[in-house]
Every structure is written in structure tokens, then in C-alpha cells.
Amino acid sequence: MYLMRGGRGDVLYVGKSTQVRTRLLSYFRLPWPEHRHARMLRETAHIEWEPHPSEFAALLREVRLIRAHLPRYNVRSARPLDKWWVITIAKGLTPRLRVQRASAAARSRDVAQIIGPFASRRPLVDALRVLNDALGLRDCSDRIRMHVRDVAELFEEHHPAMQRTPACHRYETRRCLGPCVGATSEYEYRTQLTRAKAVLEGRDDSPQQHLVREMAVASAALSYERAGWLRDRLTALQDLESQLARVREALSRPSCVYAVPGRQGDDRLYLIRHGRVVAEARCADPDSVNDLQALESRATQAPSGAMVDQLDELLLVESWLRGRQGERALVADSVVGALQALACSYSSVGSSVGSSTSNGISSTSA
Ligand code: SF4
Structure with missing residues (x-):
């Protein structure tokens, strides 16, 4: 995940890539001023990047950053809502x-x-x-x-x-x-x-x-x-x-917890309510898992309609889980169930012959 900022600190672009260095270098080869990203590069004063443990974590962060900053050069990323x-x-x-x-x-x-x-x-x-x-x-x-x-x-x-x-x-x-x-x-x-x-x-x-x-x-x-x-x-x-x-x-879907295996053991749990991610926890951090369990037990009221400001997140979660049947095995009713599903996925990976992609579990770096 990377952010390109203009001279006044405004966010010009939010991008996501598994090869951030290669992606950024590719901008320098684009024709200026014809190409949008070449023009963006001219305006960029500062580039920030942040690693994420999984593709899902990076997508979620991207959606939230775009919603918060509405970057001028994020035409493509705005398309999911379009x-x-x-x-x-x-x-x-x-x-x-x-x-x-x-x-x-x-x-x-x-x-x-x-x-x-x-x-x-x-x-x-x-x-x-x-x-x-x-x-x-x-x-x-x-x-x-x-x-x-x-x-x-x-x-x-x-x-x-x-x-x-x-x-x-x-x-x-x-x-x-x-x-x-x-x-x-x-x-x-x-x-x-x-x-x-x-x-x-x-x-x-x-x-x-x-x-x-x-x-x-x-x-x-x-x-x-x-x-x-x-x-x-x-x-x-x-x-x-x-x-x-x-x-x-x-x-109106009740709460569920989605376990996502992460890069270098940074596995995460996401509490999903009414189609949106409301909280997350690092599996390696017992305090954050306990906090998620406490939040899980609190009752909430279902919204009567799609919330405008979080529609992009609802669509992301919907399309992510719908398009990846293998990921559904990692969705459970509770934090404990999600941790068990994660343990099962690792044991099945260990017992399977071949790579981890055979059971549909992704641990792609962002
Ligand atoms: S209010 Fe009804 S009748 Fe009048 S122009 Fe609109 S649709 Fe037609």
C-alpha cells in the first residue's frame, strides 16, 4: 500500500501492489503529459508506503483511505462503487x-x-x-x-x-x-x-x-x-x-469473524457486522483478541438500509467472500470458531502435498 502526497500534504493517489518498488519505478517510464500517472508523479512531493499482512487487509485499508481522502488520481480505484x-x-x-x-x-x-x-x-x-x-x-x-x-x-x-x-x-x-x-x-x-x-x-x-x-x-x-x-x-x-x-x-447477517492468514505469521481476525468490518485483531496479540471477543458479545441493531458512507466497504466484503469459496471455511460465528478454522487451515496445509494455494488460502503480501 502506498500513498502519493502533493506539496501541501494532500493525498493525490492511494495504490496497492505486491511489488511497490517496481510499480513506482514504472511511473517514471510513462509519457508526460499524456499519461495520468506521469502527471501525478510531477505533482508528487512525498511518497509513503505501509506493508499489510494480506491482500484483504490491503484492500480494506485502500477502500478506507480513498473514502477518507478522495484522491484526485484514484479514478480506477473509485470504480468499484461506479x-x-x-x-x-x-x-x-x-x-x-x-x-x-x-x-x-x-x-x-x-x-x-x-x-x-x-x-x-x-x-x-x-x-x-x-x-x-x-x-x-x-x-x-x-x-x-x-x-x-x-x-x-x-x-x-x-x-x-x-x-x-x-x-x-x-x-x-x-x-x-x-x-x-x-x-x-x-x-x-x-x-x-x-x-x-x-x-x-x-x-x-x-x-x-x-x-x-x-x-x-x-x-x-x-x-x-x-x-x-x-x-x-x-x-x-x-x-x-x-x-x-x-x-x-x-x-441483517449476524456477526461473523473472518480469519485471514497473514505474511510472516501476522494472522488477523476481522469482526464483520451487517456486511462491514467493524474491528480487527492480531492473532499473535492476546489482548487484541480479548478485546475483539468483548466487542463480539455486544449486541447491535441492524441498519435499515445501506449506509452511504460505508457502501464501498460493504461491496468489498461481499465481492471478496463471494468470489473466493475457499475463504468461506475461515468464516466462523465467533472468535473461538475463527481461531479453530485458522488452525485447521494450517494443519491441512501441513498435511497436503504441494503449495499452500491448493486449499485456497492466500497469504499474498501487499
Ligand atoms: S408530478 Fe406526476 S404528473 Fe406531474 S409531471 Fe411529474 S410524473 Fe407527471
Whole structure:
């Protein structure tokens, strides 16, 4: 792990390599000013490096440093967040459900709630269109001005807001409550938004149930085209629900302890809660292992949604463990279980013929 700092001490770049010296020397051969790293080198006044006992430790540190410093030259390293999509609910009187890149959501100051992450955008867009139509929520641009009314004003037939025409057909076709034309109150809109949140949190399946009933009616009336259209909408909502269930499962996952064999015997234990690393301990240091055990016994409450500022860490842990089946043997329910798993991995390495990589255990230097 290495950091390149500018003249004022600002972090320009956070990098990770098993051959730091070779990597840094390679920057000197890059064409200037065409190459980004060559330009970065010109601005660099100071280089720091820190060894880490494993690839996982280095990745975790890299993610945290990038989050803390947002280095200008870390375009590539910022991409893991760019690959993922989230549903966001903005602040304001009449917020809309929106599909955004995880990186954009993490940077935004207007986001009140984030749901996700998800691997692809298209299914989310399709499902949110169905949900918005079912609950009458707006899906238009933030540039369109909203004119919600007080409840008393709803009965004023000639209220100025009612003289406006909507900017889209969704109000005319009864798929939107029409906050742009003053056809709804803030309370009514908020009620529907609360229902949408309940659907996204798996507490309400009334939109799906409604579609099932409509499908039955269409089929009974031999209106097969409409039944097929309704089935596609139902499938979109069901697909979203199965993706949301996966996210909820990751967030509500109970504590686990991940043992990572380290270089030169520097083995580490990581306490993972709700998909994120909350503490770590050096196996060679009994005090730090005891501290981790004490922390492990403390109960915590699961977050209701992905925490924006730690989304990158959630994604790192998810993709690391998903992509390495061999590492799962080193994940245990407790500190004691993780230490036992680590001991087993060493005994199996000792008894196996061949290298340590045969059982999937990595001890790569950072
Ligand atoms: S009817 Fe108005 S508020 Fe609703 S989506 Fe269309 S423009 Fe937006």
C-alpha cells in the first residue's frame, strides 16, 4: 500500500501492489503529459508506503483511505462503487424514487435514504416504473416545480394550482397523484411514499397482490394481451423483491469473524457486522483478541438500509467472500470458531502435498 502526497500534504493517489518498488519505478517510464500517472508523479512531493499482512487487509485499508481522502488520481480505484446501482429517496416535499450509481448517491447531499446495492440498472428502472404507477408517485425530473396543496385547499375548485396542466400524461392516466398540478396534498403524497418504502423493505406486497387480482380478471375476460402485460409488470416487481431480499440478508447477517492468514505469521481476525468490518485483531496479540471477543458479545441493531458512507466497504466484503469459496471455511460465528478454522487451515496445509494455494488460502503480501 502506498500513498502519493502533493506539496501541501494532500493525498493525490492511494495504490496497492505486491511489488511497490517496481510499480513506482514504472511511473517514471510513462509519457508526460499524456499519461495520468506521469502527471501525478510531477505533482508528487512525498511518497509513503505501509506493508499489510494480506491482500484483504490491503484492500480494506485502500477502500478506507480513498473514502477518507478522495484522491484526485484514484479514478480506477473509485470504480468499484461506479459499478453498482442503488435506489435513492431524496429529501424534500415530494421526493421520487430514483435509480442512481452508488458512487453518485454516496456523493449526493440530497439523498435521505439509499436502498441497495444492485448489479444492474435496467430491472430496477422497470420495477420502479411499476411501483410508481401503482402508488401514484412522481418520476419526473427535479426541474419540474411541484405545487402540493394544504388539505383545506383540496376543496377549492378554482385554486390557482388547479388551473395548471401537468407536464406529462401520467396524471391524466391516473398513474401519478399530480403534485405538479396541486392535485394532492403533501400528506397524501407522503402516505404513498411510506407505502413504497414498506414495499422496498419487504413489509408490504399489496402492489403485487393487486396485479395478481387484475391478471385473474383479465384472464377471466379472455383479455390475454392485458393479462400478459400485467404478468410482465408483476415479474418486474417480483424480480426486484428477490434482489432486495438478497440485500436485506446481507445487511441483517449476524456477526461473523473472518480469519485471514497473514505474511510472516501476522494472522488477523476481522469482526464483520451487517456486511462491514467493524474491528480487527492480531492473532499473535492476546489482548487484541480479548478485546475483539468483548466487542463480539455486544449486541447491535441492524441498519435499515445501506449506509452511504460505508457502501464501498460493504461491496468489498461481499465481492471478496463471494468470489473466493475457499475463504468461506475461515468464516466462523465467533472468535473461538475463527481461531479453530485458522488452525485447521494450517494443519491441512501441513498435511497436503504441494503449495499452500491448493486449499485456497492466500497469504499474498501487499
Ligand atoms: S404528473 Fe406531474 S408530478 Fe406526476 S410524473 Fe407527471 S409531471 Fe411529474
